[in-house]
Amino acid sequence: MVLVAESMFVRIPALAARHGAVNLAQGVFDHGPPAALLRALVAAGQNEGAHQYAPSAGLPRLRQAVALRTANSPDPDTEVTITAGATEALHCALFALLQPGDEAIVVEPAYEQYAPAIRSAGGTVVPIRLTDVDGSFADLLAAVCTERTKVVVVNSPWNPLGRALTSDEWAALAELARQRGIVVVSDETYEHLVPGEHRGVLDAIPEPELRVKVSSVSKSFAVTGWRVGWAVAGPELTKRIRAVHQYVTFCPAVPLQHAVADVLADDFQVVGEVADGLRERATWFAERLTQVGLSTSVAASPFYLVADVGMAADAWCDRMVVDEGVAALPLSVFYSAPVSTVDTLVRFAVCKRQSTLETAARRLAERLS
Known part of the structure; x- marks a missing residue:
């Protein structure tokens, strides 16, 4: 334990x-x-079907809405999984990817959830400690990789620093994925809070089975207590993530899924x-x-x-x-x-x-x- x-x-x-x-x-x-989200929640509460289990992978209409607001238009049926917040998405992804003895790189400063999730999955945490918070970790990645490295966990925009990953950092991650088959798990919970167009792991790494995007509505909709998030990955990796997810929460709160689907689709402003x-x-x-x-x-x-x-x-x-x-x-x-x-x-x-x-x-x- x-x-x-x-x-x-x-x-x-x-x-x-x-x-x-x-x-x-x-x-x-x-x-x-926002008021639009509260109105959507009231409407969801009046829907009799919203009070029973949804499909474990998430409401189809919510998966469609997530795909609509996600880069490169992932397939909502085979590449999007709705989870109980980004935290569960992260845990399910790491349990799907890691076996005992595998290594996972974490770039520090790092949100506290990453290391315990890796260890719970049986993995070993390999930290890269950024000593200059205005610097880049691009040149530090290759030196810490071994034949046991299976995952790199990053966060963009980055808690606690607030900045997005730079083009050279994404390029280094893409090279690592392509050359070594290492999967990049990117926590992008703050993606909609940056000005302009957010560039994330789905833009940087073209191979669907070599990246997982984790996100949620907690920060972008000001509802940290709703616990509605998702994981976006290639079809084969999504099957593995869903295999873990079905035995963790099975499905997040269904009325909240309905409300989020309404706002993502129609009131995204x-x-x-x-x-x-x-x-x-x-x-x-x-x-x-x-x-x-x-x-x-x-x-x-x-x-x-x-x-x-x-x-x-x-x-x-x-x-x-x-x-x-x-x-x-x-x-x-x-x-x-x-x-x-x-x-x-x-x-x-x-x-x-x-x-x-x-x-x-x-x-x-x-x-x-």
């Missing part, structure tokens, strides 16, 4: 609640979703409204951080801000949540071993109401000005 420590996304919010702190540590909204609101508030908060001496800038995906606090970030975060009433995360928690070049960096989640950010900004100003 694989034992893991308590998640930082459980511990820190609990600590924030205990001390009455503004929770900018966790990427969860403190407001509801609400995603732009969510993204615009995030960017506006992130820009405002970045300016306030700069005013109190914390160097930061708004990344392509405005969900998070990374700021330099000028001292040991773990101690700074501990003091801020207990004494000053603002919770954030040191960037070091996204690494599996110490990296001295990120010791002073902190991640703020800015997916909050304007009033929430104003309270956080005021508390920080009182302490730091």
